[in-house]
Amino acid sequence: MxxxxxxxxxxxxxxxxxxxxxxxxxxxxxxxxxxxxxxxxxxxxxxxxxxxxxxxxxxxxxxxxxxxxxxxTGRSPLEALSIGVDMKDTDVVYRCNIVTLTEEDCPYEQQKIVDHSSGEISTEDAKILMDAVCKELENDTYKFYVGTSYRHCMVWENGQVLELVPPHDVLTQVIGQHLPEDPILRRMQERSYEILKNHPLNLERKAKGLNPANSFWFWGAGTRPAxxxxxxxxxxxxxxxxxxxxxxxxxxxxxxxxxxxxxxxxxxxxxxxxxxxxxxxxxxxxxxxxxxxxxxxxxxxxxxxxxxxxxxxxxxxxxxxxxxxxxxxxxxxxxxxxxxxxxxxxxxxxxxxxxxxxxxxxxxxxxxxxxxxxxxxxxxxxxxxxxxxxxxxxxxxxx
Structure with a gap:
């Protein structure tokens, strides 16, 4: 059978x-x-x-x-296993989506999520954008790993498991009340938007009528599963x-x-x-x-x-x-x-x-x-x- x-x-x-x-x-x-x-x-x-x-x-x-x-023990650690992340017991893993925000002429917290998957962006395009942001944000405490399409991981050494809202629960909504309270995570999201909104690849995507992948979004925290x-x-x-x-x-x-x-x-x-x-x-x-x-x-x-x-x-x-x-x-x-x-x-x-x-x-x-x-x-x-x-x-x- x-x-x-x-x-x-x-x-x-x-x-x-x-x-x-x-x-x-x-x-x-x-x-x-x-x-x-x-x-x-x-x-x-x-x-x-x-x-x-x-x-x-x-x-x-x-x-x-x-x-x-x-x-x-959390969603992101399971995804991290798939892409070969070597997790320590003290690590906390977050999902790092690349999402589409509205790009309105207003502060970051007043933007809205248009698309949680950035038009089902390809892994190849996502890697280019991930590399552009992580070159600035990554350090000994925060490490980023490329996954598939819009789905990626961030590992916070000796981090905290914080309850954050999935981006697909915030579609069409103003993002301010759903942003991380942790100031470093929040600033990383804001900075990713500043880097990505005018990235040449996103300008090219918009010219083709595709949704730009213009902001990180952290959620799904957890610790190493067993x-x-x-x-x-x-x-x-x-x-x-x-x-x-x-x-x-x-x-x-x-x-x-x-x-x-x-x-x-x-x-x-x-x-x-x-x-x-x-x-x-x-x-x-x-x-x-x-x-x-x-x-x-x-x-x-x-x-x-x-x-x-x-x-x-x-x-x-x-x-x-x-x-x-x-x-x-x-x-x-x-x-x-x-x-x-x-x-x-x-x-x-x-x-x-x-x-x-x-x-x-x-x-x-x-x-x-x-x-x-x-x-x-x-x-x-x-x-x-x-x-x-x-x-x-x-x-x-x-x-």
């Missing part, structure tokens, strides 16, 4: 008036998921423990079978397939292997087929028992507030990931179980994460059953199965 999770980050949503009261998952054309649903168990599961922040960090730890209350090895807990050899540093860092901490897929970038136009095929090859041609395929695009489109693009991301997941995985595993002749689910909802209305339960679909190729339902929030809720702890889903999948 082989096992696979297909995780559509932020895929769950709310009914939307312009979709006739449907969610993007209901409105999307998903023939493969709907076919599987008729031979699957569907239900709802709560991935975010009560009182914890509804981030992709806590949610994906939960789906992977790690109770966030026990294992979570996860138990996935194989020690579940006795399965697992592989992580994701474009984002957070998931790759979780894999490093859990001592899972990672597959780096060329062209996978965490955006809408990622290499979906490459991810799917990497999972099929790992499960059929290599000695892996379990694959975790993480697709970031639905979440990014939720943050952008785009109904059309979120639907497109979900349809891509159906046709360009799940279809390939199903056909590849069917052709192998080996039985398999596939769990399809989001980590958390990212409602278009809010453009940020919420901690509501999410719909799951568990397909077992060895069991043939016929139901009438499709896979979406409404029908999963009506199915009546409610699971209270997301971290129990991994044991359920592997049972």
């Amino acid at each position: 082989k096992y696979v999770v297909v995780l559509g980050d932020g895929m769950a949503d709310e009914p939307i008036e312009e979709l006739g009261g449907k969610t993007p998952l209901e409105a999307a054309k998903t023939p493969v998921m709907d076919e599987l649903a008729k031979m699957s168990e569907i239900g709802m599961v709560r991935t975010i423990p009560e009182g914890m922040s509804p981030g992709s960090d806590t949610a994906n730890l939960s789906v992977l079978g790690y109770n966030p209350r026990k294992y979570y 996860l138990d090895a996935f194989e020690d807990i579940y006795h399965k050899k697992g592989v992580m397939i994701s474009a984002v540093d957070l998931l790759k860092g979780i894999a490093v901490g859990a001592k899972m292997d990672r597959k780096i897929v060329e062209g996978a970038n965490g955006g809408l136009h990622t290499n979906y087929e490459g991810k799917a095929q990497a999972a099929v090859d790992a499960l059929t041609k290599e000695d892996y028992d379990f694959a975790y395929i993480h697709v970031e695009a639905p979440d990014e489109m939720g943050h952008q507030g785009s109904v059309e693009r979120k639907i497109q991301a979900i349809e891509n997941l159906d046709q360009r990931v799940i279809k390939i995985v199903k056909e590849g595993l069917d052709a192998s002749g080996e039985d398999y179980r596939m769990l399809v689910m989001p980590d958390h909802p990212t409602p278009i209305r809010l453009r940020t994460h919420v901690s509501d339960p999410v719909p799951y679909m568990l397909y077992d190729s060895s069991r043939k059953r016929k139901e009438t339902w499709n896979y979406n929030e409404r029908e999963a809720q009506a199915g009546g199965i409610q699971k209270g702890h997301g971290w129990d889903m991994m044991s359920y999948l592997l049972s």
